[in-house]
Amino acid sequence: MIEFKLPDIGEGMHEGEILQWFIQEGELVKQDQPILEIQTDKVNAELTAPATGKIIKLFFNEGEVVEVGNTLFQILEENETFIPAPPIVVEPPSNNEEKEMKPITNTQEVTINRPLATPYVRQLARELNIDLQLVNGTGPAGRITEHDLQNYQKPQPIQEVEPILSVQHPCHTQEERIPLKAIRKKIAEHMVKSSTIIPHVTHVDELEMDALKTMRDQFKTYAEQKNIKLTFLPFFIKAIVTALQEFKMLNASVDDHTNEIIVKNYYHIGIATDTPAGLIVPVIKNANQKSIFQLAEEIKQLAAQAREGTLTLEQITGSTFTISNVGAIGGLHATPIINHPEVAILALHKMEPRMVIRDWEGVIRYMMNMSLSFDHRVIDGVTAVRFTNRIKELLENPNLLFMEMN
Template structure:
């Protein structure tokens, strides 16, 4: 027997969620055959069998959260294995009982380890139990359809729906002063309210990880947001000149690579923005490498792939990498290395609109820059009203190590480089 345990994936991630089982108990599997898909933070990991054999036991259902070191499945490869002596699953204590099977003719002895429950109760994940409580369902009365007799979310919802189909008696106390038509209206309103439908969806997968990360960020970091605006006419003109060259190289040239390049220059001049805080040692870590995270919208949620060493790349190279990372993010094919190690994040929401926002910092970073829509507005230049293409940008920063004055100077430098793109080119090494 071979137990397959959830491996340590590093980068502080210590658990995963079962996305999909690719086999079932009793299936014959080959070595390196994909067995299960696990959602680990923002990466979909496909785990394979380490040996050839038969899947004897699957210990978790789809949607369950598994911690590093816990056994996911057991494969019978005709070898012996020591099974954990005690396992705690959903509040049930399991103990090991050894059974010895003897064959008198050849004195062959086989050692079998069986898991026996001390207490019999419904098998369900913590989420399913919470769902049952919210729906006022006695989970012990629900018929299970999941593997190994486990009660699934669908089982609870099906049972709850059967309860709601039963006839409900509505009592309405009405004052005698109401006319008959008033009584009819009241009863109709109450009955209509009773027919209102709610739909509950579990927060899981990438959305669950995003929620946990956001709560951690706002709980630890004292956020402050500074908003400024940039006159984009000069950058529009420069991008127009470079766009045809980019198209010849099959490169999609947006404003984002210019911002990332300007950002790298500003981060070198204001190193506190390219840092993190070690809460355990109360130290500020100033990073002398520039890995810029790019917030990317996908069907599964917000993913932040990272452009590594952005300061050492050309605008065209950054544009190519952004396009490639975005495509991989949408296809769910990003590797762990591609979403970790960022030192600062950019969120570009201008393509879908919005005036300005207060973005949440991507912990453990200390700053995030949000870019918004470009629109023509009346502005005053040399005491005259003129029309310019303007964009708001929002900088959220960690007020523990960054003061408002520094934040303003930081955005002023970015603004200077982008409003005068010739200066941006002149600053390049």
């Protein structure tokens, strides 16, 4: 008999929350058949059967948090005989009170031929109270997509119209309690750690975007022919990587245990992405080795996977510098919190036409603010300003940006 323990499926992972069991006790399963879905602070993952056999026992309920190394379930392999342990005789309590025993039960109806869907779509279906068995999947191999859930119409039961008079206390209707757990809990813990350990300083500057906008517009049609959505972000990544190669202290981290600064000679850029599950930071590895079009395509793919909850551990770890692009939803400036253990983060804000002074005359230019938060233990204010000045120089003169590329 195999005891399947929760493995470490993430860097530094200590626990995971069981989102859904796909089987129940006594059920026959095949090797590699999905058994349960679990959510960690990094990713949602489906764990599969290690062998073909019979599920003997489930040790946790859906919604419970399990520490790494704890046994999740027991499986009896094929051709293996199960010899149950002898029953344990328990004397009744002296006070004649019966102790309540809560069996481990599956809280959802289980089916072997379950619909194909990503963990993100399953979670969304639970939030919308939609039975995936009733949804027609339009994705590859009949996979149910987020679009299918949006288009699904629940059958409406026929109800008799009956006047109901109810009175609720105002305090009961004006408050809602939401458990702080799973990814949101880990985000909170990470932000507290970062703001507690790192002395944050934020420097704000503005960019003139007219020249870059003209260049982007020139290449936009060509990019569309290649099915690439060309935004400003790939240009920013290239400019930032070029500046990081010159100001290496901003592409570093601090080892708090050894009191050492670790300077990175590789450039893995994290892109803070808003998702239904919270803030996720997918990482573009070796950004200095990729073209503008390659960066644009990878940004598109990572953003889609982040929203669907299908990012792998490799895709969300190892960043050396992070960008928070909030320009699409607005905002003039902010004080972004550094993605520990990195030493800096750059927030990009909305682009808008503004009146500025050029050659002693007032003119209209497309302007954008950027906010650089940096670790003052490692980076001085003068270095931070010079770093953003270099980014400005490259983006306000995009031809120079291309000349500086490797």
